[in-house]
Amino acid sequence: MPILIGILEQGAIYGIMALGIYISYKILNFPDLTVDGTFPLGAAISAALVTRGVNPWVCLLCAIIAGALAGSITGILHIKCKIKDLLSGILVMTGLYSINYRIVGMPNMFLMQKPTIFGGIRFPKALFPFRYIIVLFVIVLFVKILLDLYLRTKSGFLLKSVGDNEGLVVTLGKNPGTVKIIGLSIANALVSLSGALYCQRAMQFDISSGTGTMVMGLAAVIIGTTLFRKIRFMNVTTGVILGMIIYKACITAAISSGLRSSDTKLVVTVLFLLTMLLNSVMNKSEGGRKNA
Amino acid sequence: MLELNNIYKSFNVGTIDEKILFQNFNLNVKNGEFVAIVGSNGSGKTTALNIVSGDVKPDSGSVLLDGKNITKQKNYQRAAKIARVFQNPSMGTSPSMTIMENMSLADNKGKRYDLTKGLNTKRRDFYRSQLELLGMGLENRMETQTGALSGGQRQALALIMATMKTPTLLLLDEHTAALDPKSSDIVMTLTEKVVKEKNITTLMVTHNLRYAVEYGTRAIMMHEGGIVLDISGEKKKQQSINDYLKIFNEISIECGN
Numbered sequence: 001m002p003i004l005i006g007i008l009e010q011g012a013i014y015g016i017m018a019l020g021i022y023i024s025y026k027i028l029n030f031p032d033l034t035v036d037g038t039f040p041l042g043a044a045i046s047a048a049l050v051t052r053g054v055n056p057w058v059c060l061l062c063a064i065i066a067g068a069l070a071g072s073i074t075g076i077l078h079i080k081c082k083i084k085d086l087l088s089g090i091l092v093m094t095g096l097y098s099i100n101y102r103i104v105g106m107p108n109m110f111l112m113q114k115p116t117i118f119g120g121i122r123f124p125k126a127l128f129p130f131r132y133i134i135v136l137f138v139i140v141l142f143v144k145i146l147l148d149l150y151l152r153t154k155s156g157f158l159l160k161s162v163g164d165n166e167g168l169v170v171t172l173g174k175n176p177g178t179v180k181i182i183g184l185s186i187a188n189a190l191v192s193l194s195g196a197l198y199c200q201r202a203m204q205f206d207i208s209s210g211t212g213t214m215v216m217g218l219a220a221v222i223i224g225t226t227l228f229r230k231i232r233f234m235n236v237t238t239g240v241i242l243g244m245i246i247y248k249a250c251i252t253a254a255i256s257s258g259l260r261s262s263d264t265k266l267v268v269t270v271l272f273l274l275t276m277l278l279n280s281v282m283n284k285s286e287g288g289r290k291n292a
Numbered sequence: 293m294l295e296l297n298n299i300y301k302s303f304n305v306g307t308i309d310e311k312i313l314f315q316n317f318n319l320n321v322k323n324g325e326f327v328a329i330v331g332s333n334g335s336g337k338t339t340a341l342n343i344v345s346g347d348v349k350p351d352s353g354s355v356l357l358d359g360k361n362i363t364k365q366k367n368y369q370r371a372a373k374i375a376r377v378f379q380n381p382s383m384g385t386s387p388s389m390t391i392m393e394n395m396s397l398a399d400n401k402g403k404r405y406d407l408t409k410g411l412n413t414k415r416r417d418f419y420r421s422q423l424e425l426l427g428m429g430l431e432n433r434m435e436t437q438t439g440a441l442s443g444g445q446r447q448a449l450a451l452i453m454a455t456m457k458t459p460t461l462l463l464l465d466e467h468t469a470a471l472d473p474k475s476s477d478i479v480m481t482l483t484e485k486v487v488k489e490k491n492i493t494t495l496m497v498t499h500n501l502r503y504a505v506e507y508g509t510r511a512i513m514m515h516e517g518g519i520v521l522d523i524s525g526e527k528k529k530q531q532s533i534n535d536y537l538k539i540f541n542e543i544s545i546e547c548g549n
């Protein structure tokens with residue numbers, strides 16, 4: 001039971017991150033490595049502000065804004081300075097390492113007894129053990145619905161078409177570069193929010209917590225979009241969040257089967273490769289049916 | 293209404309691949325003209341359209357639209373008045389979005405893409421009627437992603453989308469070249485109809501001499517960055533495919549091949 005709840009909690013926290021990767025990688029077609037820096041950025045801001053007594057919800061808001069800013073810098077480097085997409089992300093990610101260090105002032109920190117978003121709400125006794133998962137699920141649901149709604153707006157339509165067909169956006173009289181910058185801002189705002197939630201749940205900040213964010217998010221996106229593609233009534237965004245939960249379950253299973261926690265990154269890589277394999281197998285069987 | 297004045301354009305200057313394409317290229321198109329452009333491969337037809345749309349910058353010279361100098365405007369700024377359909381059918385629509393979504397997107401051109409609802413459900417019947425005219429059955433597939441449509445269907449849709457908000461100028465670059473003969477004819481008939489009904493000034497590059505004979509009010513033949521034939525009105529009506537072919541052959545002989 002506690003293991004299951006742990007998986008769900010992680011799935012919810014990192015699911016928000018995966019939604020960000022869904023925007024940059026799937027919708028914009030942009031392999032954005034900034035996220036390895038924006039996840040700890042959100043955590044750093046949360047840690048620094050919470051310990052200074054700022055309202056924990058306001059901390060989340062600040063993390064969102066900072067993430068959006070970082071994403072827009074990657075976008076500007078790519079669009080205005082014509083730096084390759086991958087390199088733009090790596091540059092910002094690298095810079096963020098120092099910035100994150102500055103924000104917190106040390107490589108890791110424990111929040112101790114500081115108030116977090118989980119502490120401010122009164123729960124009935126029966127629900128008290130589930131307080132984390134309840135709050136996290138409400139937040140992830142809220143973010144998901146907001147994102148779904150956004151993707152149905154005119155602005156959201158433009159975002160979807162820019163990754164699909166940049167030329168179309170030009171013929172509509174819009175600057176595709178601007179649309180991409182907006183998309184990267186939203187993506188990194190979500191990743192940063194995810195980092196901020198992680199920090200308040202784990203009550204700690206760790207400068208290296210962002211390593212592998214991109215790979216993890218991508219795996220969840222691929223699991224989510226391939227596994228649940230067949231289910232008509234289910235939104236892609238729901239699939240992505242479920243993808244992250246499945247992913248976390250796999251990791252937990254791997255660790256509890258005797259691997260050390262330092263092996264996680266290797267498990268992450270292997271799991272990612274397995275996901276890619278699954279993806280190509282599913283695609284092949286589908287393509288075969290289409291051709292038949 | 294459209295003027296290309298003293299256009300110079302070279303590619304890869306200073307390398308062994310240097311290509312001097314336009315040297316003092318001039319073109320003047322009057323309001324309401326439907327210009328069919330033919331010419332050998334590499335004669336500069338696509339580049340000429342790209343210079344008009346702003347996708348290629350000329351080395352020197354100016355582009356005027358409705359008397360306004362637009363040489364310095366970016367491609368997406370010019371798109372406010374200029375619409376375009378490409379040779380590649382996948383370039384005119386957003387493949388992961390449905391027909392309905394694509395049409396709503398095109399219908400909003402010139403307005404803000406803000407946080408209001410993307411689907412224009414009020415105009416669904418209008419979109420449907422536009423699709424019915426094609427006779428391709430697309431009116432019953434409005435929730436289908438355009439990536440799943442055939443090349444001809446996508447190109448017909450692209451044309452409807454490009455002209456949904458009547459443009460000042462329409463650029464068509466071999467927009468039927470990737471299609472089978474039947475779809476090609478359907479799209480060409482649709483083109484003629486839309487251009488006439490909405491009275492859109494049009495530049496149409498075509499690989500198909502028959503189209504150049506049958507359609508358009510003016511025909512231009514290009515060769516090595518220059519205009520070797522420019523006829524309109526009665527003179528164009530009398531020009532047959534053979535007349536075009538004769539000039540083509542003469543040009544080729546001049547080149548020594």
Ligand SMILES: Nc1ncnc2c1ncn2[C@@H]1O[C@H](COP(=O)(O)OP(=O)(O)O)[C@@H](O)[C@H]1O
Nearest residue numbers: 303304311313332333334335336337338339340
């Ligand atoms: N981006 C480019 N770089 C180098 N050469 C180019 C480029 N675009 C066009 N050219 C050259 O200019 C000439 C005209 O090309 P294009 O306008 O595409 O011809 P057309 O459309 O009439 O076949 C060709 O010789 C082509 O190789």
Ligand SMILES: [Mg+2]
Nearest residue numbers: 337338339466
């Ligand atoms: Mg061409």
